[in-house]
Amino acid sequence: MIFVDSKYIGLISSRLQLFKKVKPDLYNFRCPYCGDSKKHKNKKRGYFYKTKTDFNFKCHNCGVSKSFTYFLKDLDSQLYDQYVLERYREGLTGKASVTPEQISKNLSINQSSRRRSVFPWHLLMIEQGIILSEES
Numbered sequence: 001m002i003f004v005d006s007k008y009i010g011l012i013s014s015r016l017q018l019f020k021k022v023k024p025d026l027y028n029f030r031c032p033y034c035g036d037s038k039k040h041k042n043k044k045r046g047y048f049y050k051t052k053t054d055f056n057f058k059c060h061n062c063g064v065s066k067s068f069t070y071f072l073k074d075l076d077s078q079l080y081d082q083y084v085l086e087r088y089r090e091g092l093t094g095k096a097s098v099t100p101e102q103i104s105k106n107l108s109i110n111q112s113s114r115r116r117s118v119f120p121w122h123l124l125m126i127e128q129g130i131i132l133s134e135e136s
């Protein structure tokens with residue numbers, strides 16, 4: 001749920017390097033999975049972006065892509081437990097929002113029909129100069 005997700009993004013933002021809110025539904029920071037660029041300390045290619053019901057994480061350096069739920073689980077399992085409880089209180093767990101079962105179902109459906117995210121990454125990357133300054 002967007003409200004709960006936004007709240008927890010706020011709670012972990014201080015632990016994400018160079019965290020910045022780009023837009024109300026888009027956050028940018030250094031990717032904690034790959035550590036982002038070693039050469040350029042100001043590079044940040046990790047994103048939270050909004051889907052219909054949740055936030056997703058994606059890194060354009062290492063390619064890790066997962067729902068905010070799993071990102072939080074990796075980062076802080078205690079906070080993750082709180083988050084799950086809070087979503088449960090909001091009455092969303094297992095129904096309207098993403099659950100592990102739903103993710104695997106969606107994956108098997110999406111992988112045959114449509115692999116690419118509907119989010120216009122190329123536009124964002126051009127906007128932020130990422131495409132123009134690619135590095136290995």
Ligand SMILES: [Zn+2]
Binds near residue numbers: 061062
């Ligand atoms: Zn990464």
